[in-house]
Amino acid sequence: MTIKQIDKQYIANTYARFDLQLASGKGSLVYDETGKEYIDLATGIAVNAFGVGDEDWKNAIIAQLSQIQHTSNLYYSEPCALLAKTLCERTGMKKVFFSNSGAEANETAIKAARKYGEVNKGKDYSTIVTLKNSFHGRTITTLSATGQDVFHEHFTPMTDGFVHAVANDIEDLKTLVKTYKCCAVMIELVQGEGGVMPLDKAYVKEVETLCRAEDMLFVIDEVQTGNGRTGALYAYMQYGITPDVVSTAKGLGGGLPIGATMLGERAENLFTPGLNGSTFGGNPVCAAGALSVINRIDEPLLASVREKSAYIFDELRGASGVKSVSGMGLMVGIECEKDAGAVIAECMQKGVLVIKAKNKVRLLPALNIPMEQLKKAIRILKEACKV
Numbered sequence: 001m002t003i004k005q006i007d008k009q010y011i012a013n014t015y016a017r018f019d020l021q022l023a024s025g026k027g028s029l030v031y032d033e034t035g036k037e038y039i040d041l042a043t044g045i046a047v048n049a050f051g052v053g054d055e056d057w058k059n060a061i062i063a064q065l066s067q068i069q070h071t072s073n074l075y076y077s078e079p080c081a082l083l084a085k086t087l088c089e090r091t092g093m094k095k096v097f098f099s100n101s102g103a104e105a106n107e108t109a110i111k112a113a114r115k116y117g118e119v120n121k122g123k124d125y126s127t128i129v130t131l132k133n134s135f136h137g138r139t140i141t142t143l144s145a146t147g148q149d150v151f152h153e154h155f156t157p158m159t160d161g162f163v164h165a166v167a168n169d170i171e172d173l174k175t176l177v178k179t180y181k182c183c184a185v186m187i188e189l190v191q192g193e194g195g196v197m198p199l200d201k202a203y204v205k206e207v208e209t210l211c212r213a214e215d216m217l218f219v220i221d222e223v224q225t226g227n228g229r230t231g232a233l234y235a236y237m238q239y240g241i242t243p244d245v246v247s248t249a250k251g252l253g254g255g256l257p258i259g260a261t262m263l264g265e266r267a268e269n270l271f272t273p274g275l276n277g278s279t280f281g282g283n284p285v286c287a288a289g290a291l292s293v294i295n296r297i298d299e300p301l302l303a304s305v306r307e308k309s310a311y312i313f314d315e316l317r318g319a320s321g322v323k324s325v326s327g328m329g330l331m332v333g334i335e336c337e338k339d340a341g342a343v344i345a346e347c348m349q350k351g352v353l354v355i356k357a358k359n360k361v362r363l364l365p366a367l368n369i370p371m372e373q374l375k376k377a378i379r380i381l382k383e384a385c386k387v
């Protein structure tokens with residue numbers, strides 16, 4: 001049997017995989033099992049922040065692997081302490097809870113919000129407002145937070161206490177906050193799975209003002225937008241806001257699983273021993289890799305992310321077959337005249353990997369993709385979009 005046949009027989013049928021088996025890679029180039037080369041503009045869904053097999057990242061995890069691979073959270077451990085310190089110093093947040101994925105990072109954010117409501121407003125202030133078209137994860141509770149009905153089908157009853165507001169409509173949010181007893185608003189600043197839709201800056205400022213006026217935690221889901229992806233260390237830094245809770249994952253580990261929930265001043269003391277926990281959370285190997293990723297995301301790197309972003313937008317806006325381009329930094333959505341699936345298939349055949357978000361073609365290249373490789377990939381993508 002081939003690997004594809006074994007996969008189909010033995011792996012739960014939850015993924016409509018592309019007809020491609022990835023075997024190896026280096027930087028932004030990846031190879032299938034026959035040795036065919038692809039320029040990778042997908043990076044395992046914004047996970048391989050510095051591409052495949054990045055030397056700094058590999059050295060950091062190998063060094064930690066040769067010390068100790070896991071300790072449990074019953075003991076102190078250097079990599080997760082240093083990672084938390086670095087994240088707090090770079091963001092102004094106060095404390096970090098580590099987990100293993102974006103959904104878990106959001107679960108902790110939700111726990112923080114509920115506890116905040118109980119302590120500051122009363123036990124029944126437990127409702128969290130999220131946005132329509134959002135995506136917050138695949139656990140039952142983060143699915144409930146996700147404002148897309150298709151994700152709720154078959155799994156009801158959902159967790160209670162989530163209502164969904166129309167994005168960029170502050171009056172809708174105000175109505176919900178008046179109607180329900182709310183403890184928090186949780187949003188993505190660029191809705192990733194929802195079609196790479198950045199929120200309006202004025203709206204996000206108004207959400208912050210409302211959170212302050214109504215004593216609600218302002219929670220930002222930066223699972224996809226975080227860790228340099230949008231051209232700032234965290235996207236909220238480009239919105240001029242001070243969130244109370246920031247969740248992140250995906251690119252943070254550079255390819256190993258780690259989630260982080262950062263707690264600001266209003267949230268830092270909500271958790272006490274026993275109130276939350278994780279067996280693997282803050283694993284030393286993952287944390288050592290994440291520390292090397294965060295330390296690399298400095299102003300020169302972020303400037304290069306913004307430059308490459310401008311290049312992509314300039315090339316694609318107005319190109320034949322391109323209806324619109326949305327996004328921020330190296331998180332880009334392209335609405336094509338052709339079916340997105342057909343564009344993706346043509347790109348793959350010509351050696352470029354891109355993925356989908358709703359009806360759009362989505363680009364999530366490595367933060368350090370070499371300009372020559374990016375240019376070649378965009379040229380192929382434009383050919384594929386052409387009508």
Ligand SMILES: *Cc1c(COP(=O)(O)O)cnc(C)c1O
Nearest residue numbers: 101102103135136137192223224
């Ligand atoms: C991917 C994603 C998640 C879920 O992350 P997992 O690691 O798959 O659990 C949550 N929120 C956003 C915004 C995401 O893009």
